[in-house]
Amino acid sequence: MIDTKTKYMNPYLAGVLLGLVLLAAFYLTGRGLGASGAMKSAVVATVDVVDANYATTNSFFGKFLGGPNSPMKSWLVFEVLGVLVGGFISGAFAGRLKFKIEKSPNITNRRRIILALIGGALFGFGSQLGRGCTSGAALSGMAVLSVAGYVTMVCIFGTAFALAYFFRKNWI
Amino acid sequence: MAPIIPLNGYTEELNLLAAFLIGIGFGFVLEQAGFSSSRKLAGMFYGYDITVLKVFFTAAITAMVGLIFLNYLGLIDMSIVYINQYYIKSAIVGGVIMGAGFIIGGFCPGTSVCAAAIGKIDAMIFIGGSLIGIFIFGLTYDWLEPLYNDAFVGAPKLSEELGIKDGLLAFAVIFMAVMMFWLGEKAEKMFKRDDISKEI
Incomplete structure (x- = not known):
């Protein structure tokens, strides 16, 4: 019989590990984890490419434009790219890669x-x-x-x- | 002394590399915990699988206790650590809208990225929806702005608001979490769904 309970990591252990990742983020960079901020950067960058004039004049998108760097060169964008890689690695090890x-x-x-x-x-x-x-x-x-x-x-x-x-x- | 990167003035490139590596750890643990499955996440709200509660609160407690100890030992300068700004109305309304999105869509932004990474098509669509939602927020920002910026009270800490020490609040949070774990484990037995659990 296959013990389905071993398919995923013990949730309390996973919680401690996630907490340590979060603690590492605070310890190294002084900020926690995130996700939606990276999606916002992607939206702002896309709007900027499609209509740069509108993007800079829009009072929300414009807040994140005009700096020396693209909104995609942000902490959360790189962190979320890491999430994609980390999720993929875990899924590959666990045999869960499937469309x-x-x-x-x-x-x-x-x-x-x-x-x-x-x-x-x-x-x-x-x-x-x-x-x-x-x-x-x-x-x-x-x-x-x-x-x-x-x-x-x-x-x-x-x-x-x-x-x-x-x-x-x-x-x- | 931490936070290491801002205090030592390391380059932005190193900061982004740290972000990427931290993200790998974040994504790996989320996937290992089963947060790449929408039916496992939704199980929390029907009682058949409370993994979300266990992982989320254990993680929050671990990081919280870690920060309190680092601060106590003088190893971290908490004045540089980001504390979320509190705009009372937008935090509540935003949270309620996110909660609706969670039960309807089955993911939150972080878990959707993790699930998309292993090929979940529903997660990819959820990400597409999120981008649309953010775009709509931008389009309607002028109209939302009074709500968005209303009732700003700075970046208060719950311990300060309650007038208690950080350690005591941490103890209370841990106590409540353990009570919730106990209740949740009971719920998992009561609302057990083997048909769902073997699929996810």
């Missing part, structure tokens, strides 16, 4: 894709309004005992719990 749409058998691929797109759009939008996502605002913020970190964490998980019932058919 697939993961979903409940109760829903179609099409529905899963539409939900992923809508969910992503909400998360992307919310991460800008909330000045960071689960990594940068919640996890890193909690480690430095920031009020913003705890508030963001409670709002993200609290809302997901509150809405879980209405979206249950998509998952269970």
Whole structure:
């Protein structure tokens, strides 16, 4: 019998290791982890390429332009490129590299894709309004005992719990 | 003395190399923990798999305790470490919107990148959605700006707000986390879904 419990790392051990990675980020660079900030850089850089005039005059995108460097030459962009590499290495070792749409058998691929797109759009939008996502605002913020970190964490998980019932058919 | 790179004025190139290496560690651990699976992440909200709770809180506690000790031993200058700025309204509204995105889309930005790295197509679409969401935020920024910048209270620490020492708050957070782990482990048995668990 295959013991499915050994497929992934023990979650508490993984948590300690993730905490040590986060601690290393603080120790080396004075800042925590992040993800949505890199996506923002990608959006700003793309808008700048498509219409540089609009990008610099837009009061949000313009904030990240005009410096000596491209918005892509940022800490979070390089960190997220690392996440891609690290995730790939782990997946390769664990034999989990496979193109697939993961979903409940109760829903179609099409529905899963539409939900992923809508969910992503909400998360992307919310991460800008909330000045960071689960990594940068919640996890890193909690480690430095920031009020913003705890508030963001409670709002993200609290809302997901509150809405879980209405979206249950998509998952269970 | 830490933070090493800003204090020693190392070059931006070295800082970006550190970012890349830290990212590799971040992505590797997320994937090892199973955060590359949307159904495993969503399990948290239905009780059949509370890996998210265990990993997330253990990580936050580890880094929190590590920083407190480094600070206590005088090995890190916490005045240079970034503390998140708190804009009360946008933090709450943004967090609520992100929570909706989480249960609808099944990922958050970091986990979507990790899942896309091993070939999850739903994660790639989630990233595409995130880019669209950020673009829409930029387009509507002028209209959102009053909310975005309202109720700014600086970068308060929870321990200062409560008027307690960092160590005591850390102890309280650890206590609550252990209680949640205990409850969560019970929930995992109560809402067990072997059909889902063997697939993810």
